[in-house]
Amino acid sequence: MRHSESVTFGGSGLDRAAHLRGDSEAVARLRAGGGQVLVLWRGRIPVADAGGLVWLDADHPLVADLPAPVFLGLDDGVTRFAVDLPGWVPAEGAPTPAFLDQSRIRHPRLATDQGFAELRAEMTRLTAREAELAATARAIIGWHGSHGFCAACGAATEMVNAGWQRACGQCGAQHFPRTDPVVIMLVTRGNRALLGRSPGWPEGMYSCLAGFMEPGETVEAAVRREVAEETGIRTGAVRYLASQPWPFPASLMIGCAAEALSDTITLDPAELEDALWIGREELLEAMAGQHPVVRPAREGSIAHFLLSNWLADRLL
Template identity: 60%
Template structure:
C-alpha cells in the first residue's frame, strides 16, 4: 500500500540510538551534555504544548521537574545528533484530580504541573495523536509503551524476583536467575472486510453510541496473519473470508500492540453474530460510509481519527488500497 506509512504513529525515521543503550559511559556523558533533552509522561499522558498543532515538550536534563521522576530515564533516541531521553512523573499527585475523567473512554482532562508556567500540560494521547507531528507521535507512543511495560512487568516471570532496568529502559534483567526480559508488543490483525460495494463493521460493548469500526483480534501462537484474519471474522461475525492481503501496520500504544491492517474478501454476506465478541455487526455501503465520515449519520460513527481502522476505511473510500 503506497500510503501505508502515513498512518498515525507510522514512523518518522527516528534514530533510536540502539548503539548507546548498553554503553554506560556514553549514556552518562549524554545525560550531562548541554544539548540533551528529555520528554515527560504522566500516567500515560505526554507533556505537550501549543494550540491546534501540538508539540511534544522537551526539557533540558537540568530542569528541576526531573527530580520528581520515580525511575531512571529511558533513551528514546537521537534528534539532530543530540540524545533524547524520557522520564515518568506518574508519582506526582495533581491537586483537584478528577478521578472520574480518568476512567472515560478518552480522558478529556489535562494536568498542569506547577514547574511550568506556560501552556505545557499532560494530555491523553488518544485525544491528541492526530495533532502531533509524525516524529512527536512516534516518540509519545514509544515512551508510553515502554513505561507501561515496566509498570506491569516489574518482576521476573521465571522466578518472581524484582527485575532491574537495563539497556536504558529497553530491557530488564532478573538479578536472581539472570533471565533477560524485553518490552512486549502484541500483534493484532485488524481487517477491512469487503463484499462488493460494502464493508463489514462491528462495535464492541462500551463503545460510544453509534461508533463502528473494523473487526480486529490478537494473533494466536502458530498462526499466520492471513489465518488470524479469517478466524477472527468467522468467530465474531460468522462471515467466511477468502483472499487476504496486507495493507499497513500501526504501533498502538494502548498499552502496546502492533496493529496489522489487512484487506479480506468475504465469501458470503450472512452475519452470525457472537454476542460475547461484538454488540453488533453490519454491512455498510460506500455511500453510507461517506455520509458517516461527513458527519451526516447518527447511527454510524466512524472509528476515531488516528486509528488504523479510520485510515483503512478512508483509503478504501478513496480507492487507494494499492
C-alpha cells in the same frame, strides 16, 4: 516511503541508535549534554495547549529527582529520553477514566499552558516524529511499569540497556519489551464494508473488526478466525495493507484486506454489540459526520486510515 507508512505512529525515520544502549557512559553524556526528556504521568503525555510535545532539560526540577530515563534515540541531532513521574497526585484528584479524555492535568512545575493529556486525544495534533516518539515512550514506560518482577523466579528486576531491557539479579534472567500482534481487517464484499462496534463504545461508533493473534497462527489465519468468530462471515483472500504501533498498552495493529465469501451476519454478543454492512455512499456520509446511525472510527486510528483510503481507492 509507501503511502501505508503514513498512518499515525508510523515510521518517521527516527534514529533509535540501538548501538548506544549498551554504553551507559555514552548515554549519560548525551543526557547531560543537552538531552531532552519527555515526562509521562499515568500514561499521559505532556503537551502544550497550542499543540506539540513538551520536552524538558535533563536538569529541569521535574526531571532531576526522577529515575534514569529511557533512551529513545537521536532526533535530528537532539537526544530524546522518556521517564515516568510516579506518586504525584494533582490537587483536584485524578481524572475519571473516559473513552476519549480531552482533559489537561496541570503540574505546578510545568508552564501554565502545558499539561498532561491522553495520547489518543492528541495523536492527530502531533507531527509524525512527535507521534512516533510519544508512542514509543508510552509503550516502553508502560512495559517497565508492569514488568518490575522476574517472570522466572519472582524477584525484583532492574532497568538496564538504557531502558530496553530488565535484568534479574536473582536468577540472571533477561527480559525484553514485548509487542502484542493484533489483526485489524477491512472486510469487503463488492461495494460494501463490514463494520462492528464493541460494548461500551460511544453511541454510533463503528470500526473495522480486530482481534489478537494466537500462538502458532499466521496473520491470514487470524484474520479468517476473528471475522468468523465475531460475525460468522467466511472470508477468502487476505492481503496485508499497513501496520500501526498502538501503545494502549503495547500492540502492533496489522491492517489487512479480506474478501468476504458470505453475507449473513451471526453476531457473537460476547465480542460485539452490533455489526453491519455499509456501502461506499453510506460510509462517505458517516466519515463526513452526516450518517444518522454510524459514526466512523476515531481519526488517527488504523481503522480510520483503512476506511478513508478504501473510499479514495488508495490502498496499495
